[in-house]
Amino acid sequence: MNKFIKASDVPKLINDGSTLLLDGFVTISVPEEIYYEVEKSFLETGKPRDLNLIFAAGFGNAKSGTGLNRFGHKGMIKKAIGGHWGLAPKLGELVNQNEIIGYNLPQGVIAQMFRDMAANKPGTLSHVGLGTFVDPDLQGGKINSITIEEIVEKLHLNGRDVLFFKGQKGDIALLKGTTADCEGNISVEEEPLTLETLSMATAVKNNGGKVIVQVKNILKDGYIQPKDVKIPGIMVDYVVVAENLDFHKQTFIEHYNEKYVMREKIEGLTVEPVKLDERKIIARRCAMLLTRDKKILNYGIGMPEMIATILNEEGQEEHFIPTVEPGAIGGTPAGGLNFGASIYPRAIVDQPYQFDFYDGGGIDTAFLGLAQCDSEGNINVSKFGPKIAGCGGFINITQNAKEVVFCGTFTASGLDIAIEDEKLVIKTEGKIKKFIKDVEQITFSGNLARKNGKKVTYVTERAVFELKENGITLTEIAPGIDLEKDILAQMDFAPLISEDLKLMDLRIFKNEKMGLQL
Template sequence: MRFCSADEAAALVTSGSTVVVDGSGGGVNEPMAILEALETRFLATGSPTGLCVVHVSGMGSGHGDGIDRFAHEGMVKRVIGGHWGWAQGMQELASDNLIEAYCLPQGTISHLLRVAAAHGPGVISHIGLNTFVDPRLDGGRLNDAAKDDIVQLVNLSGKDWIFTPVFPLDVAIIRGTTADENGNITMEGEGLLAETLATAQAVRNNGGLVLAQVRNRVAAGRLVADQVRVPGVLVDAIVVDPTQRLSTATDRDPYLEGRERLGELTIDPMEFGVRKVIARRAARELAPGDVVNLGFGMPDGVAAVLAERGQESSVTFTVEQGHIGGVPAGGSDFGMARNADASVTADQQFDWYDGGGVDTAVLSFAEVDARGNVNVGRFGRRVPGVGGFINISQGSKKVVFVGTFVAGGDYELDGAGGIAVPLDGKQKFVQQVEQVSFSGERATTVGQPVVYVSERAVFELQADGPVLVEIAPGLDLERDILAHMGFRPRIADALRTMDAALFHRAEQALATAGAAPTAKGGDR
């Protein structure tokens, strides 16, 4: 079978199979038609059951699509995912211990597919050491139902490594743009190259089935060889969906697809507020010429504030999904970029990231503890997972974590340089994080510079944990900072006041780096 309906493709998936779904969050590169057909089949017939679902990146838009198409009791036995944030239904099954739930770094799963294609034993990496992925902590488990050890600690040449063994792969569900009659597939209308080729090679070489979804069908011989991303010899069935969108939010966009460049790329200014203050301060940690990764959410603002200053070309932005240069897209289009200089596959990008290719990463924090550990992946019943966070944070030469000082801290500012903080809000600086997504101990051991930026205070990681180095102008150290922390940090002898220009609606007289010393440095 080559070309078929989505229902016919879904019928090829048998109970107990390990199914690898390629794509990214927000519906980017998501094979929606095949996933919907699989869900429809299960709801109508009760089959297939007991699946193991593997997804590298986040999948879906948070509205029942993506990996949530599998979020039915009995349909899935185990999920190994890099990011769970878009799949609310699957998180509920995990929290209720109705599935075996695991989370591994996005780059680890990406590399695992490539290794599986070559029949290698598994992935050996420093990524994940001293985090919840480490077998000495949680081993990547997200719930009590996840009892098997899917990672191991090994020592080679006197160093500790995490070894992730390969496992059988039965079905690949991938997406491209155009397929010819011989099954060759191009990706000219996709927002990223993802792990599409690696996924098809891994499953095919393990005797499995490769199911592909495309928008267009053309005659044999119509495609040029250097455009083909997945050779037809790897593909078993192809579903044509002419309604296929670039993402959930965007139907078509030649600039996000990388087929055209904008002569002048403009970035909308951020609305003035707490998030803009944080983005401004974080941007000061970047140096001209830096290769930069901006994480999902609040870090997006760094690109916007650099653009307002006319400095967006002073650094090179990159995205873990494979783009280098240009400006990363935000929101549910995250993972794509406009005016990228180059686009590589995600496994290639993670090779570069894991080896230190990023100079400075700007990433969000949800919790920071007394040892400098950061949690972004687990909060009670919410288990959004880490995505590429561990690869990026451990691989980058320097990390800048950004977030509001307390949860729900996105309050109004007067725009005149001052800041009046509310007296409530759940603590984000806690004694111990719920999950170690980033290890402060490992960062200090390897000498990695780490900065934590909020609108009220800035901390730098030292051997004894986060050290308070800056506070916002006009704040009282005890009342506005320390009283809202779950631990008492060491306070720098030369405590500085954050530049008041950061808090003006118009960022006037902005210093080039850091902040000015304050006369209140002895206030403890």
């Protein structure tokens, strides 16, 4: 059999009703040329149709309709099990319209499920998801009314509650690499992440399915060296050599940036200070929570990305090792559509193993976004009205990090602030309250956190809260802020107020460097 085919041949290899395992993270490791041809075939011929998708992370660009969005057509998809949905609003629309069956499970659990599928295990056991919408006592991960089958079961083993995630089967794996040799061995030297590539290939091959890998290069003479092989040729059925390199970028933003796959120490790096706004205020206060014994960090996407910038600006970055859930360890995490990659990382591991490290308590401090919070300290980042964002790795990280910091603005949509005489001034209040009576969906359980004795802090530009035994408690207030007008009146519940209510550190509100020493 000739393993080398064109991307346009791929749709013919996918039967109607097949289950596809799809790999990618934001805009990394996405075999876009294959996706383009599969979408094109469906739009022109109506085939393949009624597909089932399983993906751990969300990936694609909603504006350009790329990545997972290429599968977001009525009739093309029957069911989807995904970790993060926010980058694929077309799939989310199908869920909201009850056009497809939909599940949202923790990203790390799905990554580990792929590995368990490879070994033909009956399913995946995990404590991740207890007390959240993934728990069968709540929603069991089901995200619309036509999704009926229970695929999450609660068990009690060895004196503890755990969740059992029902095993799945894969018929097709669509993957991305860098180079293929004449035997179909695949290397990933230009990929910023390795994700679940090997686990997916093994799972599909052991199920008698087809493994299809898109690459950039063919090594016509010789072989990829054994330790450089990411997917052995015995697991690869077909190789697609990308014809349009715009469909085979390192990320959707960059064709190739060697900094994402190299280790290098930069001496004397100078960083241009960022402007003093609400993001910088929040990031500064978050950075102050660190000490040098809290060495291993995780930054979520969005607001938390700024914390690395502050540590760099203050000359403190070298004392900490940031990690990103898809597998990068060390370096400086990239942002925006390059999120997931790190500049000059120390190591890159497969995503299931990164989540093994996370789930076992490897993170000292995790910084995650704050979208909705209630009086119990519950957080929702996964569902907002009709918008299905998905939990991604949020549940794995927040349940298992030794300390969790949620960071975000106090209100959303239109908030405008200023710093005058080193005091915070709310010029225009945001239209949307974040501190509400009941979160729409529990992505982080305050009750479970209290039960486990976890330290939890909520940082905004005007106030800092801590999760105490009796509920969420206001501990700090920004200079210039009126407690009644700017805090209590902008909340749908009355927080506890610390008897030792303090002003936030005045250095946070100054234009010059803080002189942070951790």
